[in-house]
Amino acid sequence: xxxxxxxxxxxxxxxxxFLCPAQAQNADIGYSKxxxxxxxxxxxxxxxxxxxxxxxxxxxxxxEVPESIKDFKAPGRxxxxxxxxxxxxxxxxxxxxxxxxxxxxxxxxxxxxxxxxDQATDERVSKGTLFDGLKTIGIGTHCGGKPxxxxxxxxxxxxxxxxxxxxxxxxxxxxxxxxxxxxPTSFSYVDSKxxxxxxxxxPSGFAVNQPMPGFFLEDIKTFVKQADGxxxxxADANLKDSDKPYIFxxxxxxxxxxxxxxxxxxxxxxxxxLRIILFQALVGNYDWQxxxxxxxxxxxxxxxxxxVVEADGKWIxxxxxxxxxxxVKAENFSPQLLQSADVHFFKTSDISxxxxxxxxxxxxxxxxxxxxxxxxxxxxxxxxxxxGSFFDSLERRFH
Numbered sequence: 001x002x003x004x005x006x007x008x009x010x011x012x013x014x015x016x017x018f019l020c021p022a023q024a025q026n027a028d029i030g031y032s033k034x035x036x037x038x039x040x041x042x043x044x045x046x047x048x049x050x051x052x053x054x055x056x057x058x059x060x061x062x063x064e065v066p067e068s069i070k071d072f073k074a075p076g077r078x079x080x081x082x083x084x085x086x087x088x089x090x091x092x093x094x095x096x097x098x099x100x101x102x103x104x105x106x107x108x109x110x111x112x113x114x115x116x117x118d119q120a121t122d123e124r125v126s127k128g129t130l131f132d133g134l135k136t137i138g139i140g141t142h143c144g145g146k147p148x149x150x151x152x153x154x155x156x157x158x159x160x161x162x163x164x165x166x167x168x169x170x171x172x173x174x175x176x177x178x179x180x181x182x183x184p185t186s187f188s189y190v191d192s193k194x195x196x197x198x199x200x201x202x203p204s205g206f207a208v209n210q211p212m213p214g215f216f217l218e219d220i221k222t223f224v225k226q227a228d229g230x231x232x233x234x235a236d237a238n239l240k241d242s243d244k245p246y247i248f249x250x251x252x253x254x255x256x257x258x259x260x261x262x263x264x265x266x267x268x269x270x271x272x273x274l275r276i277i278l279f280q281a282l283v284g285n286y287d288w289q290x291x292x293x294x295x296x297x298x299x300x301x302x303x304x305x306x307x308v309v310e311a312d313g314k315w316i317x318x319x320x321x322x323x324x325x326x327x328v329k330a331e332n333f334s335p336q337l338l339q340s341a342d343v344h345f346f347k348t349s350d351i352s353x354x355x356x357x358x359x360x361x362x363x364x365x366x367x368x369x370x371x372x373x374x375x376x377x378x379x380x381x382x383x384x385x386x387x388g389s390f391f392d393s394l395e396r397r398f399h
Contacts, residue, residue: 027176029316030223030309036130036137036216037181041082044211047113047139048190049076049093051198058109061099064239073114076192082130089125091115096138100323105150106143107200108189108208112219113137138180138217139187140165143323145206153324157204159213161328164379166215167372168283168322171365175358177275178318180218186211213375220307229311234302248302250291254315265315270347274354276306276319282358282365282390284326284333288319330382335393355398362391 031037057072059065073092080087092114100106114136115126126134144150144157155161166184173179188211191198197209224231233246235257240246247261248254251268258265273292280288289304305321326333366387373380 026316027173027178029178029311030218030227030229031181032133032218032222032226034131034134034137036134036183037218039082039130039183043080043082044186044188045078045080046188046190047076047078047091047093048192049074049091050192051189052191052193054093054095055103055109055201058095058101058103059097061102062238076113078113080130087129089115089129091125099153100143100155103201104203105153105155106141107146107202107204107206108141108144108198108212110141111139113139134222136219136221138219140182140215140217140323141187142212142214144204145200145208145212146204149329151203154329155323156329160330160376160379161323162213162215163372163376164328164330164383165322165325167368167383168285168325168327169217170368171283172279172319174364174368175275175279175361177272177279178316180223180320182218183216184213185215187214188212220309223307224309227309227311227316229309229316232308232310232315236302248308248315250293250296250302251317252293258310258315263310265310265313268315268317271350271354272317274350275357276317278337278354278358278394280319281335281337282387283322284329284331284335284386285319285322285324286336287321287324290317326386327379327383330379332382332386332389335390337393337397351398355394358394359391362387 054072054074057069057074059069073094076091076093078087078089078091094112094114095101095109096112097106097110101109115124115131115134117124124135126132131137140162142157142159143155143161145159147158149156156164163184166182169180169182173181189198189208190196197207200206200208220231231244232248233240233244234248235246236249237246245261247257249257251273254268255265273290276290280286287304288306289301290306291302306317306319309316309318322328366384369380369383369387372383
């Protein structure tokens with residue numbers, strides 16, 4: 001698992017970058033209008049599929065995935081009741097994730113639901129439902145039902161992690177950072193072979209016979225479609241798909257990277273990068289990498305748990321995937337902020353603006369955390385403590 005280690009010294013080369021004009025990112029770009037992301041109804045969704053067969057198709061981490069696993073989709077059905085009535089639609093279920101697909105990490109791994117077209121009507125089965133307009137949607141699962149955590153990465157089990165992670169996505173949007181929409185909710189799971197809740201493989205062995213917390217997550221396909229853009233991937237990616245442009249080298253050289261591929265874009269707004277850096281420090285997430293400049297040798301990958309989408313003459317940069325964040329794991333941390341010399345590598349006005357934004361939104365962030373406290377008091381208490389540590393550090397550094 002890669003870790004992001006802030007190496008601010010390399011940012012010295014960015015002095016000229018910050019003098020270039022840059023366009024601000026539209027925080028709600030890529031947002032789907034599907035009702036699932038705006039509904040206020042409390043719904044328990046039921047997903048029925050052959051979980052034993054699905055879990056046989058776990059992808060190995062950080063390596064080439066065989067086509068038989070990459071393309072496997074288990075037929076299933078998604079059902080629920082909302083204010084418009086009862087719904088029961090066919091779906092195709094895929095596993096997703098990297099190291100989290102291992103049964104040692106997440107006995108009940110993350111999934112993607114595919115909504116196909118009805119052959120009789122040629123309309124997508126999601127039409128007219130909460131999922132109207134969507135071809136796919138992600139599910140963030142409880143990872144493992146047995147209380148405790150996984151080995152090595154210590155992913156949280158027992159149903160505590162999904163709504164904590166969904167909260168991070170909500171805070172991301174509140175801080176005007178582009179990203180995926182979410183809906184925290186609950187799921188009942190039914191194995192189509194047994195008619196009962198699936199039994200997670202060891203080391204969990206948990207029988208999922210009760211509704212479990214989870215969340216629906218917008219995915220990159222939907223984001224790209226709504227932004228009317230295209231995904232940009234890192235030039236140094238180890239595994240490459242033939243239909244994607246792998247041209248990103250670093251933030252500072254984005255216009256040059258795009259030009260080499262035949263596009264013209266504005267320089268990436270440095271304030272957008274500052275927001276991402278402070279946001280990741282706020283939530284205690286270090287499982288990400290973003291190469292800022294050619295000299296940024298601390299990052300072994302140009303992009304890790306960071307997406308770049310080209311749309312309307314800009315490269316939109318945003319983070320995702322927070323299952324190892326301090327907020328999720330309820331682990332206190334020491335926020336990594338700019339060091340004393342770093343102000344010389346940023347425009348002072350940019351730093352001041354972003355820091356002021358964060359300080360001004362503290363109450364709103366804590367209000368979002370209060371919503372979690374109704375179901376997860378210990379998690380909310382830990383997050384509040386971490387928020388306090390972050391803003392104390394921010395105050396000491398930028399008083």
